[in-house]
Amino acid sequence: MTPSRDDAILLLGAGRMGAALLRGWLAQGVAGRSITVLDPNPAPDLLALAGDAGVRLNPAETGAADILVVAVKPQLVAQAAPAVQPWLSADTLVVSIMAGKTLADLRALFPTAGSHVRAMPNLPAAVGRGATVAVAPPGTPGAAIERSHRLLTAVGGLEWLEDEALVDAATAVSGSGPAYVFYMVECLTRAGTEAGLPPGIAERLARATVEGAGAMLGATGQPAADLRGNVTSPGGTTQAGLSVLMAGGTMQALLSDTVRAAAARARELGGTAPAAPAVAAPSTGA
Ligand SMILES: NC(=O)c1ccc[n+]([C@@H]2O[C@H](COP(=O)([O-])OP(=O)(O)OC[C@H]3O[C@@H](n4cnc5c(N)ncnc54)[C@H](OP(=O)(O)O)[C@@H]3O)[C@@H](O)[C@H]2O)c1
Structure with missing residues (x-):
């Protein structure tokens, strides 16, 4: 399953894991023009990939994001977050893959977004064989769950957890x-x-x-x-x-x-x- 072709995806941070996700979405047929990447020092292969696929990289103007994927290091997110606030609305789903950042942290960092999902992929996502866990707060709309599911299964398998406390155990396993x-x-x-x-x-x-x-x-x-x-x-x-x-x-x-x-x-x-x-x-x- 892939993200809907109509979803405007904003990827914050395209290092090892962010770039792996990007490659997975493109390989699954997501249109590059629906993806915007913010990363201050894009690696040469990211520049080439973005150029080939029509992905927007560090545009001067802002837009509206249906999905924000947060893939910066946890210790850098506080300084990275302000740049994406203009892209967010009550219709935006935030999917974070940051280790250790809780759902409560995500709500505090991106308060104007409508839904927040915390996910933890693993390194084989880089070759499309990841094992990812995800958790969403009770009451998260089904559409947001489905969107997250499509987004994260582009790079491998996905297990949903009922209890956020289990993310630590899953991190220790996968x-x-x-x-x-x-x-x-x-x-x-x-x-x-x-x-x-x-x-x-x-x-x-x-x-x-x-x-x-x-x-x-x-x-x-x-x-x-x-x-x-x-x-x-x-x-x-x-x-x-x-x-x-x-x-x-x-x-x-x-x-x-x-x-x-x-x-x-x-x-x-x-x-x-x-x-x-x-x-x-x-x-x-x-
Ligand atoms: N690698 C894994 O196996 C793994 C597994 C599960 C979860 N994660 C999570 O995934 C996240 C990314 O990990 P990673 O291994 O991909 O790290 P990474 O390779 O360092 O990627 C982070 C990217 O974010 C960029 N960045 C820094 N400041 C930024 C800003 N203000 N705005 C936008 N982008 C910015 C970095 O650029 P610079 O390099 O120039 O600083 C880098 O390209 C982390 O939160 C980590 O906890 C990683």
């Missing part, structure tokens, strides 16, 4: 999750090298294995446990490996701790929990 998987590729590479493989081959095998396993999850829709069961012959090599990984719930406990730590940090950054001493990221051993 927002930070790609880094956990990248780290697993690093570990598998290193383990392959220790088992005697040349480093380049170990890295390519580890990378292709995660890509392939991810593609199977997507293509088959089968539960992960079933896919695992299918490749685990009794007494075989996979079972021998898994018996170590699963012994005493080791990996489950590790991931549960990982998600708990990331969720706690998200709460701290959002100002909903007292700051705790920072925990150093594990060394890659590289």
Whole structure:
């Protein structure tokens, strides 16, 4: 699904994530001329993309936005917000992807907009395979929900949350999750090298294995446990490996701790929990 062709979209901030969204909308057939981007230092590829697609970039005049997408860093939004106020009306839907900025923050930053939605995409949105969560206040019109849904599904899957407090948990799973998987590729590479493989081959095998396993999850829709069961012959090599990984719930406990730590940090950054001493990221051993 894509944003309606009639929606005038104003994108505030077109860095990594804002540009990923822009690419997703254009790839889904949204007309470039319906999109305006405000970004003080557009990257060369953004300039080229905007030029090719007819996207308006930093226009001198203001207009009316049906949808404002806020994709600046949270710490910069207070200084960026005044520039977009003339674009807003009671008909405007604000969709923010800023980490830690709550629905209450959005209402305070953009008080004249009619609806506010808070979303949290993740990095694979840049390749159209994002996992995004979104939350809207009770009473948000169905049309605003549908518009947000079309906008955010242009870059991958979307889950709506009933409770805003769950955004921190979702951030810890899907927002930070790609880094956990990248780290697993690093570990598998290193383990392959220790088992005697040349480093380049170990890295390519580890990378292709995660890509392939991810593609199977997507293509088959089968539960992960079933896919695992299918490749685990009794007494075989996979079972021998898994018996170590699963012994005493080791990996489950590790991931549960990982998600708990990331969720706690998200709460701290959002100002909903007292700051705790920072925990150093594990060394890659590289
Ligand atoms: N990256 C992720 O994986 C991810 C995931 C989920 C959510 N998010 C959220 O997405 C937002 C953007 O993150 P990002 O990684 O895309 O950051 P980013 O690459 O730094 O992009 C932010 C963009 O906003 C621009 N900007 C700065 N001040 C501005 C202003 N006054 N008006 C308009 N644009 C302005 C920046 O320009 P300069 O570079 O010149 O400052 C930059 O191009 C953040 O709020 C973040 O929490 C990111």
